[in-house]
Amino acid sequence: MFKDVNLLNNALNASWKRNEVISNNIANANTPNFKKSKVLFEDMLAESLRGRGIQGTLTHKKHYQIGLKPVHQQEYKIQTEGHYSTRRDGNxxxxxxxxxxxxxxxxxxDTLSTQLNQYLGRLKSAINEGK
Known part of the structure; x- marks a missing residue:
């Protein structure tokens, strides 16, 4: 149950950060040698869902997670695309x-926030019905 909320929350955080990154790219569209960035989340989430890669098992609460994170713990990553330029000024x-x-x-x-609101609304309804 809470894993769903965590996943939606992480997706919302990634989308919010993507908005910031894209806005920064737009603001620097005329800056010489600026390289755009992008937020990676969906590809990492898909990899986690497929179960590809190495995933360690935590045997103690103070251990660090190695390899793929569980789906509900997936977070975004920012990547700078600096390997090419489309203009003469290097941008x-x-x-x-x-x-x-x-x-x-x-x-x-908007879609993610609607889904989270609906999910929390159903949870609230279940709690209120149980009184």
Whole structure:
């Protein structure tokens, strides 16, 4: 039950951070040698769902998690795309692509927040019915 909330919360955090990163990319669209960044979350989540990679088993609460995290603990990662430039000034930001990504991310954030609100509403309803 709480794993669902954690996953939705982590997805919302990743979407919020993606909004910040895209806004930063747009703000620096005319900065020479600026390299755009992106937020990785969905690919890491899919990898975790497929169970690919190495995952360690925690035998003590003070141990660090190694390898893949469980799905409900998956977090985002920021990656700078510095291996190419699309312009002569060394900048690789395409303003049209960034604006489209911003619109797409806005829809994703709204969808995730609606899902979390509905989930918490059902939980509240179950609690109130039990009195």
């Amino acid at each position: 690789n930001v395409d303003i049209d692509v960034e604006m489209a990504e911003l619109a797409k991310n806005s829809i994703l954030y």
